[in-house]
Amino acid sequence: MSEFEPKIVAFFCNWCTYGAADLAGVSRLDYPPNFRVVRLPCTGRLNPKYILEAFKRGADGVWISGCHPGDCHYIAGNYHARRKFMLLHHMLEAVGLEPGRLHFSWISSAEANKFQEIAREVVEKVRACGPNVNFRKAELDLGLPEVA
Template identity: 70%
Template sequence: MSPNESFEPRIAAFFCNWCTYGGADLAGVSRLQYPPNIRAIRIPCTGRLSPSFVLQAFRQGADGVWISGCHPGDCHYIEGNLYARRRFTVLKNLLEYVGLEPGRLHFSWISSAEATKFQQTVIEVTEAVKALGPNQFLRKDIGIVA
């Protein structure tokens, strides 16, 4: 048994109030089974998510972060999700620069009617983060703790 088989990742999940959070709610009401590793954080729009919140989640020990919102063209705030997509690309590069594996940060589009897609994405994100092992960002021996 490899060390990562017993490891259960902690994943901070920032969900759009209008779409992905509704998809998570529908998955729950539909009693769809998925890993319990995510901690959902409801936000008004992914376009309003500050990159500092993502960095803070990693600094506080999250093994992964998942950002999910409305499909392009369906944003309740016109184009907030497009701003989020741009920030996501820059943030992924920043994380790699500071030494975190880019596979610890995930982004998706899930509408409130896509409970099955929500379930599948939770499974995929959890498996991807689990394969990377624990977050090493807080290791004191390499001086990354702030």
């Protein structure tokens, strides 16, 4: 395979986008297998550090998706998240992150088609950016997390 296959970390909220991905499965809507999903209760749980951590660890792209405004299972988690994302997104692109590496979407649990569409778009846009060289650590301090 000559084409570059990007690695993408996706953070989905349990109630909406994770559900949309489930429904995309039920409906057998195929999309590229390039991303790995971290399930969160709510996009409100997403610490901006996770986005930086994924890039630092070599992710070529990051995709965050949750409930539409007003649909949040926790009333306002996604509203608080949106403010953080806005700032972080602005900052990262201002310091030279390629537009196309970091994606945000609202996908309700009924929107399997939108899920498929955005999944494809995310993978293609990240692919077009090429490998992440600027936001990854040169050497990873690999090793297992400590277990208490």
